[in-house]
Amino acid sequence: MTLIFEKLRKQYGSHVAIDDVSTRFEPGLIHGIIGPNGAGKSTLINMTAGSYIVSGGEISLDSKVLSGLKKYQIANAGVARTYQNIRLFDQMTVLENLEVCFYPSQIGQVWGEIFWPPFAQKRLRMRREVCMELLSFFDLQHHADAEAGSLPYGRQRMLEIARALVMNPRVLLLDEPAAGLNHHETAELTARLATLRSPDRIVIVVEHDMDLVMSVCDRIVVMHHGKLLFQGTPAEVQASSDVQLAYLGTGNDIDDIKTAAQNRRAQLGIRTRRRS
């Protein structure tokens, strides 16, 4: 199973937001996509999930072409996502937010649920079990009956990720999951993300928090002005002068990368080499 972008392109009117991007994402790894604001990161997520139509090129999973399919067909192919701005069903309970996403994946299950009450009951119990398990994993089990909109912001972010996991997706797309989280919540998220690495799943995280990216991601794609500027391991990204140049003049992001790199080296017990 590999998710492949082949010469991907997206234009909004005359504005080229994604220009000739080719890359691959493998299962068992956590992939990061980074880049300054407006680089095209969300556009990549939106095209993969089918929210935006691609203007050129192709997205495929397991040699099945996803680009051109409807959003629900892409979801059925096993692609789930979260949004840069939280999109929960505020007036539903926390548990209901998960349950509505647990839909029958086969036509036989649909008919079974309609015409055979014991089957429907069994499915209902299973649905609840899976959803409660996920809530527990995200430490949300005590909030199961609370309205989603009443949860603190950080908990809502966790609920969004839990909801994306309900159908056990093969591809999980997370668009800035740490946005708006405090330091403690970001640390909690970082630890949880690391446990989502699975041989049956491709995880892609778009993120600004460099500590999170550098500690959790196995491979990183760097986007700049809609183009793929660089890809490699966290260490290769940190060492790339192209990446450093791209971030110059865009605020403090390059300092974040350097600080995260230093933290990571310290964590790993690697001494920083001094230039003579």
Ligand SMILES: Nc1ncnc2c1ncn2[C@@H]1O[C@H](COP(=O)(O)OP(=O)(O)O)[C@@H](O)[C@H]1O
């Ligand atoms: N729906 C849209 N309509 C027009 N332009 C858009 C739309 N979405 C994104 N863009 C433009 O495409 C570029 C990439 O945006 P985006 O993918 O959101 O970047 P990022 O997530 O890296 O900050 C930006 O110049 C942005 O203004």
Ligand SMILES: [Mg+2]
């Ligand atoms: Mg974005």
